[in-house]
Amino acid sequence: MDEILKHGARTQERVxxxxxxxxxxxxxxxxxxxxxxxxxxxxxxxxxxxxTAIALAGAxxxxxxxxxxxxxxxxxxxxxxxxxxxxxxxxxxVSENIPGRRRRFTAGAAVAxxxxxxxxxxxxxxxxxxxxxxxxAGVACxxxxxxxxxxxxxxxxxxxxxxxxxxxxxxxLVGGALAGxxxxxxxxxxxxxxxxxxxxxxHTAVVPVSAAVGALLAWMRDESPIPNRxx
Amino acid sequence: xxTQLLLPTIDSFSRFAECGYNRARRFAPMASDIDLENLMxxxxxxxxxxxxxxIQGMSPRLHxxxxxxxxxxxHADDLLQEVWLRIHKARHTYRPGEPVLPWLYAxxxxxxxxxxxxxxxxxGQEQPLDETPEAETIxxxxxxxxxxxxxxxxxxxxxxxxxxxxxxxxxxxxxxxxRATSSSIGSVKQKAHRGYEKxxxxxxxxxxxxxxxxxxx
Numbered sequence: 001m002d003e004i005l006k007h008g009a010r011t012q013e014r015v016x017x018x019x020x021x022x023x024x025x026x027x028x029x030x031x032x033x034x035x036x037x038x039x040x041x042x043x044x045x046x047x048x049x050x051x052t053a054i055a056l057a058g059a060x061x062x063x064x065x066x067x068x069x070x071x072x073x074x075x076x077x078x079x080x081x082x083x084x085x086x087x088x089x090x091x092x093x094v095s096e097n098i099p100g101r102r103r104r105f106t107a108g109a110a111v112a113x114x115x116x117x118x119x120x121x122x123x124x125x126x127x128x129x130x131x132x133x134x135x136x137a138g139v140a141c142x143x144x145x146x147x148x149x150x151x152x153x154x155x156x157x158x159x160x161x162x163x164x165x166x167x168x169x170x171x172x173l174v175g176g177a178l179a180g181x182x183x184x185x186x187x188x189x190x191x192x193x194x195x196x197x198x199x200x201x202x203h204t205a206v207v208p209v210s211a212a213v214g215a216l217l218a219w220m221r222d223e224s225p226i227p228n229r230x231x
Numbered sequence: 232x233x234t235q236l237l238l239p240t241i242d243s244f245s246r247f248a249e250c251g252y253n254r255a256r257r258f259a260p261m262a263s264d265i266d267l268e269n270l271m272x273x274x275x276x277x278x279x280x281x282x283x284x285x286i287q288g289m290s291p292r293l294h295x296x297x298x299x300x301x302x303x304x305x306h307a308d309d310l311l312q313e314v315w316l317r318i319h320k321a322r323h324t325y326r327p328g329e330p331v332l333p334w335l336y337a338x339x340x341x342x343x344x345x346x347x348x349x350x351x352x353x354x355g356q357e358q359p360l361d362e363t364p365e366a367e368t369i370x371x372x373x374x375x376x377x378x379x380x381x382x383x384x385x386x387x388x389x390x391x392x393x394x395x396x397x398x399x400x401x402x403x404x405x406x407x408x409x410r411a412t413s414s415s416i417g418s419v420k421q422k423a424h425r426g427y428e429k430x431x432x433x434x435x436x437x438x439x440x441x442x443x444x445x446x447x448x
Binding site: 020036098099103 | 275276277282283287290291294308312315321322323324326327329330332333334335336337338341344406409410411413414415
């Protein structure tokens with residue numbers, strides 16, 4: 001089998017010279033020098049900075065009540081954990097937009113790890129299982145988190161607009177998750193409600209909802225007949 | 232005689248798929264890789280000669296990739312043109328110093344997936360990417376012209392066909408195939424191993440396996 005495939009590999013594929021000429025002619029006229037993408041780490045830093053800035057700006061406007069209500073150890077665990085997840089999501093989003101880049105996880109696994117990580121941290125730290133105005137307060141937090149995910153996603157898209165997503169839907173999924181993490185970080189800084197179910201359900205929900213919206217928008221853009229590839 | 236040669240090589244592939252093929256290439260690029268990188272960098276700088284060299288050099292390989300995937304030369308011709316247009320538009324996303332083949336094949340895969348989606352929309356008969364095609368009867372006459380890779384690999388699911396083409400026909404390393412297919416090395420090894428198992432079963436089913444050596448001669 002090995003020999004057969006090797007023999008096949010040695011057999012020169014026939015491509016008509018006319019076809020090659022046509023390809024060369026279609027590429028030639030627009031052949032101008034292009035600036036390669038910046039190093040992936042620089043893009044990742046930019047994405048992390050955007051998510052952090054959006055979270056801080058939102059909390060600065062709404063108040064740092066949540067942050068002030070937490071003990072020092074809780075602050076360290078929660079915000080270090082969120083920082084790791086934001087970095088992970090930023091790195092995966094960059095990988096999604098550079099063809100042939102090494103991958104640590106699939107997009108779905110990255111989003112699942114993010115959600116599982118948040119659930120684990122929040123589940124361990126918050127033990128007050130009382131619920132007060134569960135639905136009303138929860139929907140407000142979900143909406144507030146998603147509201148902050150929108151600018152994070154938009155600015156992230158601007159940073160990555162020169163990239164080339166080989167799979168737009170998974171790129172949208174990971175991008176949405178990163179934007180959602182900006183929203184969750186803002187909620188952890190701002191929201192003074194430390195009831196376990198409120199945080200586990202409504203704060204965490206920002207990430208999957210935002211990721212799903214990102215994937216949906218990317219799918220719609222991919223399906224649209226308007227050309228959407230980078231030029 | 233030929234089967235006596237075939238079966239040990241299938242086994243050796245199974246072992247190599249498990250232990251990691253071409254591991255050294257992950258760290259030591261071959262001269263041709265460096266040439267490709269140089270051409271790619273010059274292409275980004277607007278060098279027409281480099282662009283033409285890349286087109287001349289890579290087109291047969293990309294064409295074979297599409298032929299093996301679709302078993303159709305007409306489709307492969309169309310897709311080859313399309314892939315070069317997309318490579319041209321996305322050429323700034325190549326990072327100098329990175330391997331070129333995974334970058335090129337990642338874009339080729341993107342074209343292939345787009346093509347499936349468009350044809351599914353047109354015909355209204357969507358097929359999952361991993362669907363195993365109907366088993367085709369490979370006749371002795373076809374066996375004799377085995378260099379036609381599309382015939383040889385036709386019974387495999389598309390994802391396994393793609394991985395085997397990249398690994399064994401294009402000579403890419405596991406790392407490069409993993410990059411090109413946006414998956415892990417473990418997943419690539421698994422697909423390659425399963426693909427080879429299927430090919431082995433198929434050969435045995437066709438009477439080309441152990442104990443029926445004579446029929447091949």
